[in-house]
Amino acid sequence: xxxxxxxxxxxxxxxxxxxxxxxxxxxxxxxxxxxxxxxxxxxxxxxxxxxxxxxxxxxxxxxxxxxxxxxxxxxxxxxxxxxxxxxxxxxxxxxxxxxxxxxxxxxxxxxxxxxxxxxxxxxxxxxxxxxxxxxxxxxxxxxxxxxxxxxxxxxxxxxxxxxxxxxxxxxxxxxxxxxxxxxxxxxxxxxxxxxxxxxxxxxxxxxxxxxxxxxxxxxxxxxxxxxxxxxxxxxxxxxxxxxxxxxxxxxxxxxxxxxxxxxxxxxxxxxxxxxxxxxxxxxxxxxxxxxxxxxxxxxxxxxxxxxxxxxxxxxxxxxxxxxxxxxxxxxxxxxxxxxxxxxxxxxxxxxxxxxxxxxxxxxxx
Amino acid sequence: xxxxxxxxxxxxxxxxxxxxxxxxxxxxxxxxxxxxxxxxxxxxxxxxxxxxxxxxxxxxxxxxxxxxxxxxxxxxxxxxxxxxxxxxxxxxxxxxxxxxxxxxxxxxxxxxxxxxxxxxxxxxxxxxxxxxxxxxxxxxxxxxxxxxxxxxxxxxxxxxxxxxxxxxxxxxxxxxxxxxxxxxxxxxxxxxxxxxxxxxxxxxxxxxxxxxxxxxxxxxxxxxxxxxxxxxxxxxxxxxxxxxxxxxxxxxxxxxxxxxxxxxxxxxxxxxxxxxxxxxxxxxxxxxxxxxxxxxxxxxxxxxxxxxxxxxxxxxxxxxxxxxxxxxxxxxxxxxxxxxxxxxxxxxxxxxxxxxxxxxxxxxxxxxxxxxxxxxxxxxxxxxxxxxxxxxxxxxxxxxxxxxxxxxxxxxxxxxxxxxxxxxxxxxxxxxxxxxxxxxxxxxxxxxxxxxxxxxxxxxxxxxxxxxxxxxxxxxxxxxxxxxxxxxxxxxxxxxxxxxxxxxxxxxxxxxxxxxxxxxxxxxxxxxxxx
Numbered sequence: 001x002x003x004x005x006x007x008x009x010x011x012x013x014x015x016x017x018x019x020x021x022x023x024x025x026x027x028x029x030x031x032x033x034x035x036x037x038x039x040x041x042x043x044x045x046x047x048x049x050x051x052x053x054x055x056x057x058x059x060x061x062x063x064x065x066x067x068x069x070x071x072x073x074x075x076x077x078x079x080x081x082x083x084x085x086x087x088x089x090x091x092x093x094x095x096x097x098x099x100x101x102x103x104x105x106x107x108x109x110x111x112x113x114x115x116x117x118x119x120x121x122x123x124x125x126x127x128x129x130x131x132x133x134x135x136x137x138x139x140x141x142x143x144x145x146x147x148x149x150x151x152x153x154x155x156x157x158x159x160x161x162x163x164x165x166x167x168x169x170x171x172x173x174x175x176x177x178x179x180x181x182x183x184x185x186x187x188x189x190x191x192x193x194x195x196x197x198x199x200x201x202x203x204x205x206x207x208x209x210x211x212x213x214x215x216x217x218x219x220x221x222x223x224x225x226x227x228x229x230x231x232x233x234x235x236x237x238x239x240x241x242x243x244x245x246x247x248x249x250x251x252x253x254x255x256x257x258x259x260x261x262x263x264x265x266x267x268x269x270x271x272x273x274x275x276x277x278x279x280x281x282x283x284x285x286x287x288x289x290x291x292x293x294x295x296x297x298x299x300x301x302x303x304x305x306x307x308x309x310x311x312x313x314x315x316x317x318x319x320x321x322x323x324x325x326x327x328x329x330x331x332x333x334x335x336x337x338x339x340x341x342x343x344x345x346x347x348x349x350x351x352x353x354x355x356x357x358x359x360x361x362x363x364x365x
Numbered sequence: 366x367x368x369x370x371x372x373x374x375x376x377x378x379x380x381x382x383x384x385x386x387x388x389x390x391x392x393x394x395x396x397x398x399x400x401x402x403x404x405x406x407x408x409x410x411x412x413x414x415x416x417x418x419x420x421x422x423x424x425x426x427x428x429x430x431x432x433x434x435x436x437x438x439x440x441x442x443x444x445x446x447x448x449x450x451x452x453x454x455x456x457x458x459x460x461x462x463x464x465x466x467x468x469x470x471x472x473x474x475x476x477x478x479x480x481x482x483x484x485x486x487x488x489x490x491x492x493x494x495x496x497x498x499x500x501x502x503x504x505x506x507x508x509x510x511x512x513x514x515x516x517x518x519x520x521x522x523x524x525x526x527x528x529x530x531x532x533x534x535x536x537x538x539x540x541x542x543x544x545x546x547x548x549x550x551x552x553x554x555x556x557x558x559x560x561x562x563x564x565x566x567x568x569x570x571x572x573x574x575x576x577x578x579x580x581x582x583x584x585x586x587x588x589x590x591x592x593x594x595x596x597x598x599x600x601x602x603x604x605x606x607x608x609x610x611x612x613x614x615x616x617x618x619x620x621x622x623x624x625x626x627x628x629x630x631x632x633x634x635x636x637x638x639x640x641x642x643x644x645x646x647x648x649x650x651x652x653x654x655x656x657x658x659x660x661x662x663x664x665x666x667x668x669x670x671x672x673x674x675x676x677x678x679x680x681x682x683x684x685x686x687x688x689x690x691x692x693x694x695x696x697x698x699x700x701x702x703x704x705x706x707x708x709x710x711x712x713x714x715x716x717x718x719x720x721x722x723x724x725x726x727x728x729x730x731x732x733x734x735x736x737x738x739x740x741x742x743x744x745x746x747x748x749x750x751x752x753x754x755x756x757x758x759x760x761x762x763x764x765x766x767x768x769x770x771x772x773x774x775x776x777x778x779x780x781x782x783x784x785x786x787x788x789x790x791x792x793x794x795x796x797x798x799x800x801x802x803x804x805x806x807x808x809x810x811x812x813x814x815x816x817x818x819x820x821x822x823x824x825x826x827x828x829x830x831x832x833x834x835x836x837x838x839x840x841x842x843x844x845x846x847x848x849x850x851x852x853x854x855x856x857x858x859x860x861x862x863x864x865x866x867x868x869x870x871x872x873x874x875x876x877x878x879x880x881x882x883x884x885x886x887x888x889x890x891x892x893x894x895x896x
Binding site: 082107108109255256257258260263272275299349350 | 830875
């Protein structure tokens, strides 16, 4: 769609929860078979992605929970990794999660063929650990900037309309559902809405929000870059790592069945370790802490969507998502790529050009 | 069984010994794990050196061999042969390049010696982890597929078909010439298009698709005979070319007859315009002047009262008959004008032809019938085919020959040949010559019974690690990887794989490795080199 998109304004005070009755209507109409979205768990103190077929169960739904537990991309991958099987799914998630799903689809781990992605403006989420400790209960979370995760505070794509259908909302802005493509337009129609409203107000708000975040991102990640430059300083940032590899397991993009760093061949013989210890004077054990993080960065920084799942999963407080963001912002821009933003653009490392990066002077990343 | 590694250091005349202290190097290597013998030799690649090495392998009962000498690019095959003569599997030999990578580039003699020792120790660490690989050979498939059933396809097919060689001819046109369908040993596939090609010279798998059905053909070589066609009026894009009395010169002048019948009585003016579309395509097609003159002669006989004229640029009529044909045209009184066509316009019953003269001035002429002599362009669908089979194409979209003079029927892909006007505008004679040349080259290079050595160092997928992302398939230039729908993992076709290792680099899960260059082998080699 080349001209400015139009949207359907929804009369509701509830923000993202305004989506719930609309999703129910689409289910009842039968144009979709199921909805995948976060639901309040029965214990009432957490959230999980649930595939809902019965519209009545949607009452428990919270399209925009205050924490990120399992990411939407990962949930969608577990559902469609072996092909979607023709089940038409409305998948509701944050922009970063949807970008994860899009990256995974490029890597053959998600099948978007019958999936309508629905995204929404995201104010950020609170750190999982604080939430789990009970410091912030669902009802008490106000999405104030100081409560959201550091990676969310520098997210410039929090309102990225990467879904087929996107919900714009926020302070002083009436919720507006905007179809971004054919599929989104069909879903909107199934909800009984028409895209007749003007979206210029939403676009202006988003553009100023994103600009502000972009500046903050540059500034904070710039500070981190200075503080972690060189192997020694980087090691300081990774100091508290306990080698649990949780960051890798929680990452939606890390999709290998067995990580190379969990394979025996990475292990060294006692003689080799001794040799290294002799050469360097001392050896931290187990010895692959730095290699693990660098290796993962090497594999994943081009596909990283800065969702922050790794940092949430870290029990030791390593600012791993911020370190990834710091690296991937540069590696991705070297390939003129932003993970999960363009469904047509192929992932850089599987795109082979005879003459790439030629004639580009100066620092690339 | 314990490894018995033999390390042989070549002095390469003085090439290596000048810069590397061989006498100091040999004792540095003794005692490395598994090493039973370290020796230096004046020139291992010499006949005497090779015999010595083969004898050493036998005499010492070596299980692994390290040859510290020059670049494997130069002598890997030599020393692999030596291994075979000595009764050792050639993949249990490793070369350490202490000439190009050491003696020739390291100025300090002590450092060079130290570095040579490191490189040889790395080669030892690698070679003991190598596994013997079987040498595999397949009989090359002598069959040939010809894409395009026109003149060049027919000539090539008729020359190649025989009791020992089956020839397949594919054409998108369902109705193929009787000259082809009646040929013995030729199987025609009318109404088919090439969908995919896998494999290499002597061993191609070609997927054909026709409406609703597909089939696979196995051949040893391919000939592209897709031919060429005349540029259309729309493609030439001259203003006013839609005028009713403007026509493109057809292949057979007889097709002009209806236009002649419609000419006014008296002395109608017929104008032939050469080089139509030449500026747009950017080349002289070279075959059109003669075609035009022949058509003019036909017209002078068929419509004797017509006044013939010709708007031409450079006249290109080389060869024995060209000049005669040209003089003939002058003899029948055709009016020759030099000019570049700029526009056409139907004005009343006549067409006004505007052109630019050599001095830049604009000229105009009028005629009752204007015949545009068109540029020759690649046939419809040639571009798509070129992309599928992976040969190089020139800027005009014709298949590029491997060398215009020395290899006029070879392409950038070994085993794929090009004949006729698929590689550029040709007349019938040149088309036949090129087709005969392609047939002769295939007959010489792909003799029935020829064997092909398959790559021993093929890649392999570990099914337990493969996530089925199919990155490897996008980077494999040979189409050697298949996706197993049941196992949901990728699988390597070992008769097609050439062991290039692209897939290894592309696999994010490290599920692929190349035999003889596994992660473990390379890692241990590197560890030893940097210890």
